Structure formats: structure tokens, C-alpha cells
Amino acid sequence: MSLFDQFIGHLYVFILAAFLGLSVITRVSPMLHTPLMSLTNAISAISVVAAIEIAGKQESTLATILGTTAVALAFANVVGGFMITDRMLKMFKKREPAAAKH
Amino acid sequence: MSMLLTLAEVVEAGTKAGSPDLQQIFSTATYIIAGICFILSLKWLSSPTSARRGNIVGEIGMAAAIIGALLQHNIISYEWIITGLVLGTLIGAPLAIWMPMTAVPQRTAFSHACGALAAALVGTAHFYIAANVGPALDHTTMAILCVEVLLGALTFTGSLMAFGKLQEILPQRPITFKGQNYFNFLILGLALATGVVLSINPSMTMLFPLLLVLAMLFGVLLIIPIGGADMPTVIALLNSYAGMSACLMGFVLHNQLLIIAGALDGASGFVLSIIMCKAMNRSFTNVLFGAFGQLQTTAGGPGEKRTVRSGTPEEAAQIMEAAQSVIIIPGYGMAVAQAQHKVREMFDQLTKRGVDVKFAIHPVAGRMPGHMNVLLAEAEIPYDKLIEMDEINGEFPQCDVALVIGANDVVNPAARHDKNSPIYGMPIIDADRARTVYAIKRSKNPGFAGIENELYYLDKTFMLFGDAKAVVGELARQLTEGGGH
Numbered sequence: 001m002s003l004f005d006q007f008i009g010h011l012y013v014f015i016l017a018a019f020l021g022l023s024v025i026t027r028v029s030p031m032l033h034t035p036l037m038s039l040t041n042a043i044s045a046i047s048v049v050a051a052i053e054i055a056g057k058q059e060s061t062l063a064t065i066l067g068t069t070a071v072a073l074a075f076a077n078v079v080g081g082f083m084i085t086d087r088m089l090k091m092f093k094k095r096e097p098a099a100a101k102h
Numbered sequence: 103m104s105m106l107l108t109l110a111e112v113v114e115a116g117t118k119a120g121s122p123d124l125q126q127i128f129s130t131a132t133y134i135i136a137g138i139c140f141i142l143s144l145k146w147l148s149s150p151t152s153a154r155r156g157n158i159v160g161e162i163g164m165a166a167a168i169i170g171a172l173l174q175h176n177i178i179s180y181e182w183i184i185t186g187l188v189l190g191t192l193i194g195a196p197l198a199i200w201m202p203m204t205a206v207p208q209r210t211a212f213s214h215a216c217g218a219l220a221a222a223l224v225g226t227a228h229f230y231i232a233a234n235v236g237p238a239l240d241h242t243t244m245a246i247l248c249v250e251v252l253l254g255a256l257t258f259t260g261s262l263m264a265f266g267k268l269q270e271i272l273p274q275r276p277i278t279f280k281g282q283n284y285f286n287f288l289i290l291g292l293a294l295a296t297g298v299v300l301s302i303n304p305s306m307t308m309l310f311p312l313l314l315v316l317a318m319l320f321g322v323l324l325i326i327p328i329g330g331a332d333m334p335t336v337i338a339l340l341n342s343y344a345g346m347s348a349c350l351m352g353f354v355l356h357n358q359l360l361i362i363a364g365a366l367d368g369a370s371g372f373v374l375s376i377i378m379c380k381a382m383n384r385s386f387t388n389v390l391f392g393a394f395g396q397l398q399t400t401a402g403g404p405g406e407k408r409t410v411r412s413g414t415p416e417e418a419a420q421i422m423e424a425a426q427s428v429i430i431i432p433g434y435g436m437a438v439a440q441a442q443h444k445v446r447e448m449f450d451q452l453t454k455r456g457v458d459v460k461f462a463i464h465p466v467a468g469r470m471p472g473h474m475n476v477l478l479a480e481a482e483i484p485y486d487k488l489i490e491m492d493e494i495n496g497e498f499p500q501c502d503v504a505l506v507i508g509a510n511d512v513v514n515p516a517a518r519h520d521k522n523s524p525i526y527g528m529p530i531i532d533a534d535r536a537r538t539v540y541a542i543k544r545s546k547n548p549g550f551a552g553i554e555n556e557l558y559y560l561d562k563t564f565m566l567f568g569d570a571k572a573v574v575g576e577l578a579r580q581l582t583e584g585g586g587h
Contacts, residue, residue, distance in 0.1 A: 003240060003242065003243075004242075006356060007242060007353065010352065010353050010356070010358065010361055013358050013361050013362065013365075014349065014353075014361050014365050017361060017362040017365035017366060017369075018365040018368065018369050019369075020141060020366075020369075021144070021365055021366040021367075021368070021369025021370060022369045022372075022373060024141065024144045024145050024148075024366075025144065025366075025369055025370045025373045025374075026373055027145075027148045028144070028147050028148050029148060029149055029150065030377070030463075030465060030471070030472065030475075030490055031150065031463075031472060031475045031485060031488055031490075032147060032148075032149075032150060032153055032472060032475070033374060033377075033470075033471035033472030033475075034206055034210075034470060034471060034472035034473060034475065034476045035147065035153065035157075035472070035476070036144075036147055036370060036374070036471075036472070037210055037337070037338070037341055037370070037371075037374065037470065037471065037472075038206075038209075038210060038213070039143065039144070039147060039156070039157060039160060040144070040341065040345065040366065040367040040370040040371070041210065041213050041214065041217060041341065041344070041367070042160065042164065043140050043143065043144075043160060043163075043164070043363050043366060043367055044217055044344055044345045044348045044363055044364055044366075044367035045164075045217050045220070045348075046136070046140075046164070046167060046348060046359060046360055046363035046364070047217070047220050047221050047224055047348045047351055047360065047364075048167075048168065048171070048190075048220070049133075049167050049168065049170070049171035049357070049359065049360070050224045050351055050355055050357065050360060051186070051220060051223070051224050052168070052171040052172060052174075052177070052183050052186075053171060053174055053176065053177065053355075054224060054227045054228070054231070055182045055183045055186055056172075056174070056176075056177030056178065056179060056180065056182070056183050057176045057177055057178060058178055058179050058182075059231045059235045060230065060231060060234055060235060062227070062230055062234075063227040063230060063231050063235075064182055066223045066224070066226055066227035066230075067182065067186075067223075067224070067227050068182040068183075068185055068186045069186070069220075069223055070186075070219075070220040070221075070223040070224045070227070071182075071183060071185075071186025071187060071189075071190060071220075072185075072186040072187075072189035072190040072193065073190065073193075073216040073217070073219055073220040073223070074190065074216070074217065074220040075186060075187050075189075075190025075191065075194065076189075076190040076191075076193035076194035076197075076213075076216055077190075077194065077213050077216050077217050077220075078164055078168075078190070078194065079190060079191050079194035079195050079198065080193070080194030080195065080197050080198040080209075080213060081194075081198075081213060082157060082160065082161050082164070083194070083195060083198035083199065084197075084198040084201070084206075084209065085157045085160075086154065086157050087198065087199075088203075088206075088476055088479070089150070089153045089154045089157055090154070091476070091479040091480050091482070092150040092153070092475075092479045092485045093479070093482065093484060093485065094150070094151075094484055094485060094486055
């Protein structure tokens with residue numbers, strides 16, 4: 001498969017994912033827009049997989065340093081993003097918490 | 103989870119048998135699982151009842167992807183990866199655990215900066231590996247890499263600027279200078295030109311740092327002229343950029359999981375920024391290049407001196423107590439004063455007396471999309487009382503008291519009829535249509551955008567001047583003490 005064909009393949013994936021994203025996101029309740037942002041932020045930290053590869057394959061010192069830094073930054077978003085999203089979502093309650101009032 | 107374990111066992115067996123292909127297949131499988139998980143995750147976020155499930159499935163997807171990445175067979179050493187993962191946890195976890203909810207906008211901006219920098223660094227590393235170790239990159243890949251690094255670097259500095267403004271390290275008012283837009287476009291043009299030259303001739307490695315510097319400079323310049331009130335749009339836009347740079351990285355590295363996840367994030371930020379723009383009746387260009395929120399120096403406009411009427415918390419408490427329905431309109435002022443828990447106390451007191459209390463949420467109230475909802479949810483106000491602008495506006499004519507807490511432009515009736523007003527055409531919450539209006543405001547100065555608010559001069563409006571937390575606290579106290587009769 002030529003490089004050109006590969007890019008076209010990627011482009012299809014991108015277009016489908018983008019349209020899927022648009023239709024899924026427009027359904028998210030505006031009430032949850034802040035958690036949505038922290039969740040997508042955690043998801044886009046998927047670049048951690050690329051960073052892991054660069055930090056691990058040790059092609060050059062520079063690349064390893066850059067890769068390790070990128071792993072740390074992206075993983076900070078993974079950990080922080082999912083944790084804070086959960087913390088926020090836990091707060092959304094429909095009715096009064098009957099007994100659990102500190 | 104059990105499925106993952108069995109897959110892991112299969113792979114272990116495969117590796118023992120000396121079949122490296124199986125490892126690759128497993129790695130790919132985890133990426134596919136991750137892709138599915140991310141899509142489900144966002145789908146389930148659509149409603150508060152399934153949202154936590156969405157978050158969990160997102161975590162599973164991410165764990166699968168990371169396990170898959172760790173099993174790639176071109177990885178020869180794990181020490182630096184582990185160092186990175188530990189460092190990342192040390193940065194991310196404490197922030198997520200101890201950060202107060204009022205700091206959510208800052209944290210979001212900060213995490214966009216982290217994500218974008220990570221993307222830019224991966225791009226940079228990829229460039230130097232190709233240049234020094236090989237194999238050399240072709241023109242197309244090089245061009246995409248340049249755009250990826252440009253987007254990553256500008257989002258990094260741009261998000262830092264947004265962080266600075268939200269944290270109030272930087273002035274919230276727009277920082278402007280003459281010919282600013284031309285200068286900005288010149289910098290962007292230079293950065294793009296550098297990228298073009300690099301794509302045509304990837305061996306000119308000394309141009310790469312120039313590209314990085316120009317992109318970072320552009321990121322700073324892009325955000326400093328944008329005022330604090332426009333932050334919801336800006337944060338959403340930066341969210342989109344961060345996603346797009348991860349997506350482009352997928353094109354460069356031929357990793358379709360990156361493309362999917364990046365596209366989802368890009369789409370999310372894009373949708374949010376459009377919603378924010380619509381909620382202000384402004385265009386992208388106007389938000390980005392309009393330097394909105396500068397002091398309006400249209401002197402001599404409303405020449406006649408108008409006076410507002412001040413009310414006291416005692417009266418306000420009595421009137422709300424006697425009301426059938428109260429609609430509270432929260433704004434950035436409530437967040438700044440951290441008044442949400444006092445609001446909750448007042449809410450409790452009123453509900454106890456059978457008053458119907460609801461909250462009217464404007465899409466751009468606060469400093470990021472959904473900001474008010476999160477704060478009120480933190481104070482344990484049931485989310486079915488938080489009503490969106492379009493749904494609640496019809497209820498105001500029947501509403502006895504509209505209580506504005508630290509909101510300003512989103513309740514300014516001038517947006518409806520005053521064609522000269524900078525906010526003309528912006529959809530607003532119809533607080534002025536309630537029978538009585540109480541507005542809590544820190545000072546008599548006009549709001550952030552420097553626009554006089556007609557609502558305050560209406561006959562039925564009473565102002566409660568003071569810090570939102572103190573005033574609401576006083577209201578709650580009055581209600582509690584008057585509870586005897």
C-alpha cells in the first residue's frame with residue numbers, strides 16, 4: 001500500500017470519527033459541559049501511547065528526553081482528567097441525599 | 103476486565119511460543135477496544151444518569167491502550183516510560199483530588215497546555231529521530247508533522263495565557279496594541295512559511311526550532327487580546343486545537359486510535375465553541391480578533407444620571423419567603439465569591455417553606471461551558487432544578503422573584519432592543535420579566551464588558567450591594583431566623 005493510500009485511509013477514519021463525534025457531542029446535556037471537557041481532555045491524552053513508544057525505543061538521548069517529558073505530561077492529563085471528571089459527575093444528584101448530609 | 107485478562111493470558115502464551123506477531127495483534131486489538139470505549143464513553147455522557155458509566159468505560163479504554171502501547175515490540179527499555187508515568191501521576195492526581203471546584207476553568211486551561219505540549223514534544227522527537235537516525239520523512243508526512251507541531255505549540259502557550267487570565271495572574275482585560283491583528287497574521291504567516299520550506303526540504307533542520315518559536319509566540323499573541331468574559335469560547339477552542347494536534351499526530355505515526363480520539367476531542371471542542379458563540383450572538387472571528395471587553399469609552403452616551411434603588415437583605419428575605427416561585431440567576435460573581443454553599447443554604451430554607459426555587463443557567467455564565475452547573479452540583483443542589491435558558495425563559499412572567507447573583511450581561515435587557523449596545527442580539531435570561539428583581543452585585547461599576555445594565559434601573563429592581571457570599575449568607579440567616587412564624 002502506497003503512502004498516499006495510507007493517508008487516504010486515515011482521512012476516511014478521521015472524517016467518520018469527526019462526524020460521529022459531532023453527533024454524539026451535540027447530544028451531551030449542557031449541564032455536563034464542564035465534565036465533557038475534562039473527559040475529552042483525558043481522552044485526547046491518548047497521545048501518551050505515542051510518547052510511550054518514543055520514550056521506550058531509545059533512538060537518541062534527545063528523543064528519550066522529549067518522549068519521557070511527553071509521557072509525564074500526557075499521563076498527568078489521563079490521571080487528572082478521569083479523576084476530576086469522576087469527582088464532578090459524583091456531585092450531580094437528582095434528589096436530596098436523604099441521610100448523607102454532613 | 104475479565105476479557106482483558108484472558109487476552110493477556112493468550113498473549114503471554116504467544117510470547118512464550120516465540121511468536122512476535124501475536125504481540126502485535128494484541129496491541130492492535132487493545133487499540134480497537136480503546137477506540138470503541140472512547141466513543142461509548144462520550145455517548146454515555148449525554149445524561150447525568152449514565153455519565154459515570156461513561157467515565158469508567160473511558161478509563162478502561164485508556165488502560166487498554168496504554169497496555170497495548172507498553173507491549174509494542176520496538177520498546178527496548180521501560181525505565182524512562184515508568185519515570186514518565188510516575189511523574190505524570192504525581193502532577194495529575196494531587197491536582198484532581200485537592201483542587202477546589204471554583205478552579206475548574208484554570209485547571210482545564212492548564213491541562214490543555216499539558217496535552218498540547220505533549221503533542222508538540224512527540225512531534226519534535228519524531229522530527230529529530232527522522233533527521234538524525236532515519237528513515238527520512240517524505241514531504242507529505244513532513245507537512246502534516248509541521249502543522250501538528252505548530253498547532254501543539256500554539257495551543258500550549260495559548261492555554262498558558264488563558265490559565266494566567268483565569269488565575270488572575272494576567273489582567274483579564276484584553277491586552278491590545280496598534281496593528282495587532284496584522285502583526286499576529288504576520289507571525290502566523292512566517293510560521294506557516296517555515297513549515298512549507300521544511301516540508302519541501304526536510305533536511306533544513308535548523309528551521310525546526312524557528313517553527314516552534316514562531317508557533318509559541320503566535321499562541322501568546324492570539325490569546326492576550328481576548329477578554330475574560332470570552333474565556334468559555336476560548337477554552338472550548340483550545341480544547342479543539344489540542345484534540346486536532348493529537349489527531350494529526352495519528353496521521354504522522356499511522357496510528358488510527360490517535361486519529362479517532364483526537365477527532366472526538368476536536369469535534370467536542372468545536373461543538374462547544376459554536377454553542378458558546380451562539381449564546382453570545384458573536385462569530386468566531388469576532389471572539390478571536392474583536393478584543394471584546396475593552397472599556398467602552400463611548401462617553402456622553404446615556405447622559406442623564408440614573409439612579410438605582412438599593413434593597414436590604416431583610417426585605418429581600420421577607421419577599422422571597424412570601425413568594426411562590428423564585429428563580430436564581432447565577433453568574434461569574436457567584437464563582438468568584440465562592441457563594442455556592444451559601445446559595446444552597448438559602449435554597450434549603452426557601453424550599454422548606456414551600457417556595458418553588460429554580461436556577462436559570464445561561465450557556466456562557468461563568469468562565470467555561472457548564473461552569474455554573476458544576477458549582478451548584480458541588481453544593482448539592484439537585485440537578486433537576488438547574489434549567490437552561492431557553493427552557494426557563496417562559497416562566498419568568500409567572501415568577502415572583504428573580505434573584506441575580508453575580509451575573510450581569512446575561513440579564514441585560516439592552517441585548518434585546520438597543521442596537522448600539524455591544525451585546526445587542528445576545529440571547530439573555532428574561533429576569534426583567536419577573537415581578538420583582540433582586541440583584542446582588544459587588545459594586546456599582548458596570549460589569550466586565552463595561553456595559554451599563556438597564557435591568558438595574560427598572561422600577562421593580564432592587565440592588566443588594568456587597569460580596570455575593572456575604573449577601574447570600576445574610577439572606578440565608580434572615581430566612582433561618584424568621585423561620586419561627
